[in-house]
Amino acid sequence: MAAAPLITARGLVKRFGDFAAVAGIDVEVESGESFGFLGPNGAGKSSTMRMIGCVSPPTSGELRIFGLDPVTDGREIRARLGVVPQQDQLDAELTVEENLVVYGRYFDIPRAECRRRAAELLDFVQLTDRAGSKVDPLSGGMKRRVTIARSLINEPSLLLLDEPTTGLDPQARHVLWDRLYRLKQRGVTLVLTTHYMDEAEQLCDRLVVMDGGRIVAEGSPRSLIQQHSTREVLELRYAPGTNEERAHAIADIGDRQEVLPDRVLVYTHDGEAALHEVHERDAAPISSLVRRSSLEDVFLRLTGRTLVD
Amino acid sequence: MNVAAPSRDVPLRIVPLGMFDARRPQRMVERSLYVHRRSWMVIVSGFFEPLFYLLSIRVGFGALIGDITVDGRTIGYAEFVAPALMAAAAMNGAIYDSTMNVFYKLKVSKLYDSVLATPMSTADVALGEIAWAMLRGLLYSVAFLLTMWALGMTASPWIVLAIPACVLLGFAFAAVGMAVTSYMRSWADFEYVPAVQVPLFLFSATFFPLEQYGSWSWIVQLSPLYHGVALVRAANLGEWSWGLLGHVAFLLVLAAIGLAVTARRLRTMLLT
Numbered sequence: 199m200a201a202a203p204l205i206t207a208r209g210l211v212k213r214f215g216d217f218a219a220v221a222g223i224d225v226e227v228e229s230g231e232s233f234g235f236l237g238p239n240g241a242g243k244s245s246t247m248r249m250i251g252c253v254s255p256p257t258s259g260e261l262r263i264f265g266l267d268p269v270t271d272g273r274e275i276r277a278r279l280g281v282v283p284q285q286d287q288l289d290a291e292l293t294v295e296e297n298l299v300v301y302g303r304y305f306d307i308p309r310a311e312c313r314r315r316a317a318e319l320l321d322f323v324q325l326t327d328r329a330g331s332k333v334d335p336l337s338g339g340m341k342r343r344v345t346i347a348r349s350l351i352n353e354p355s356l357l358l359l360d361e362p363t364t365g366l367d368p369q370a371r372h373v374l375w376d377r378l379y380r381l382k383q384r385g386v387t388l389v390l391t392t393h394y395m396d397e398a399e400q401l402c403d404r405l406v407v408m409d410g411g412r413i414v415a416e417g418s419p420r421s422l423i424q425q426h427s428t429r430e431v432l433e434l435r436y437a438p439g440t441n442e443e444r445a446h447a448i449a450d451i452g453d454r455q456e457v458l459p460d461r462v463l464v465y466t467h468d469g470e471a472a473l474h475e476v477h478e479r480d481a482a483p484i485s486s487l488v489r490r491s492s493l494e495d496v497f498l499r500l501t502g503r504t505l506v507d
Numbered sequence: 508m509n510v511a512a513p514s515r516d517v518p519l520r521i522v523p524l525g526m527f528d529a530r531r532p533q534r535m536v537e538r539s540l541y542v543h544r545r546s547w548m549v550i551v552s553g554f555f556e557p558l559f560y561l562l563s564i565r566v567g568f569g570a571l572i573g574d575i576t577v578d579g580r581t582i583g584y585a586e587f588v589a590p591a592l593m594a595a596a597a598m599n600g601a602i603y604d605s606t607m608n609v610f611y612k613l614k615v616s617k618l619y620d621s622v623l624a625t626p627m628s629t630a631d632v633a634l635g636e637i638a639w640a641m642l643r644g645l646l647y648s649v650a651f652l653l654t655m656w657a658l659g660m661t662a663s664p665w666i667v668l669a670i671p672a673c674v675l676l677g678f679a680f681a682a683v684g685m686a687v688t689s690y691m692r693s694w695a696d697f698e699y700v701p702a703v704q705v706p707l708f709l710f711s712a713t714f715f716p717l718e719q720y721g722s723w724s725w726i727v728q729l730s731p732l733y734h735g736v737a738l739v740r741a742a743n744l745g746e747w748s749w750g751l752l753g754h755v756a757f758l759l760v761l762a763a764i765g766l767a768v769t770a771r772r773l774r775t776m777l778l779t
Contacts, residue, residue: 214779253623253624276624276625277626283624287620289538290616291616303537304622
């Protein structure tokens with residue numbers, strides 16, 4: 199039989215005064231999977247992560263992590279979690295290595311064992327040569343890697359990552375994705391939030407799309423695209439202010455259209471054919487692009503808004 | 508939606524028991540030791556402050572003022588003031604550690620957020636940080652005492668008991684200081700700290716006896732520093748009375764209140 203889910207949430211709600219940051223969500227995360235919360239800023243992703251991390255008591259609903267209740271067994275749950283918060287929160291008064299060792303001590307891991315693991319983890323995130331350095335001079339990508347190494351000091355079976363690559367340059371993101379993928383290979387369950395669809399597509403087996411504190415869709419990246427979007431998308435750019443008018447002229451091309459402030463999106467199974475038709479209508483754009491559908495399109499379809507504004 | 512729902516966002520944990528939820532506060536102390544293990548100069552500098560204080564009293568005021576009479580007993584002014592300065596130094600150290608330093612970790616470096624993501628609790632953080640402030644206070648008190656002794660300003664061997672007295676005083680101020688810091692919104696709020704600290708320093712029967720305050724002496728007795736000064740002074744003179752237990756009790760109650768408020772505030776601030 200399959201093991202019990204690692205995380206179970208039913209009707210989970212988090213309110214701050216009158217504002218419902220999380221307005222009743224149901225989630226199940228299985229052991230070994232890589233699960234994502236995708237959504238724009240303010241969708242309730244971080245609030246959900248904080249509840250799972252046992253640093254924010256749920257207002258109502260049921261939440262179980264490792265089958266335990268975060269309200270009464272927070273300490274036990276946190277002992278088995280790795281947490282990579284949105285802001286790095288590294289200890290600026292300590293060196294890179296000390297950051298890992300001291301953090302391990304909070305878990306009551308013997309000091310010698312902390313040092314052994316710290317060396318191993320710094321090797322894993324390719325920062326062995328910076329072990330004795332203070333945290334401040336490190337680049338954003340390096341700090342992120344230290345934070346990930348630190349979160350692994352207690353050998354967690356569940357790793358929570360809140361926007362792991364926000365603010366990093368493309369190269370640093372790829373290094374990080376590679377490390378996270380290796381962790382997944384080792385059987386670590388990853389739960390992450392992101393507002394980048396490429397990140398979700400890279401890392402997540404399964405994800406939920408959140409908006410306004412609710413889950414608006416759930417599935418694998420591929421199945422979400424199949425369900426909510428077409429195979430290809432034709433992007434058309436017209437002179438500023440003429441999008442509406444142009445879109446009207448080509449309204450019957452493709453399955454569906456989205457008119458954004460800066461471009462018109464035409465959803466279709468064959469982008470090139472649609473573009474050809476657009477040209478025949480004398481509605482030639484300034485520039486055009488045919489691409490595969492992405493989670494961004496799913497989100498746009500479900501909420502009428504783009505993920506990153 | 509159903510905004511009218513009556514459930515208030517009170518954490519389900521039993522809040523007043525928060526301060527007893529400490530299991531490994533020593534880990535916070537350990538962290539501080541890591542931070543300071545390269546900065547031993549700071550500890551050495553702890554000797555200079557008392558040295559300057561005591562020298563100014565001994566060669567300055569002491570010579571100028573001569574002997575004074577307190578409770579029917581005549582003692583040199585330097586002997587009267589030195590124990591008070593020792594208590595004041597313990598207070599200043601504890602306030603410094605528990606206000607600016609704690610605010611930095613609470614609001615700027617977000618240290619406590621990352622600590623609370625581990626099995627550590629808010630009580631571990633509160634108790635651990637206050638314990639560290641006490642530990643530093645202990646070091647400085649020893650430094651102060653050695654300086655006093657070297658300058659020939661100790662009156663009785665009982666003065667060694669001034670050290671636990673100063674540690675208790677430091678505990679009370681650190682606990683209250685951390686509780687107050689949890690209400691600070693920005694660095695600007697720290698302007699108010701000296702507004703409390705300086706009057707305490709000047710008017711806690713530090714530089715002149717309680718009798719001098721006349722009908723205002725009851726206010727002086729509300730000052731925690733006054734109780735610390737009374738204990739250190741008694742230790743220096745080797746004069747013991749049951750009344751000293753009252754001073755100890757006052758400081759213990761203050762420390763307990765500070766600790767409880769701190770643990771609770773950390774919870775409402777960081778575990779929302």
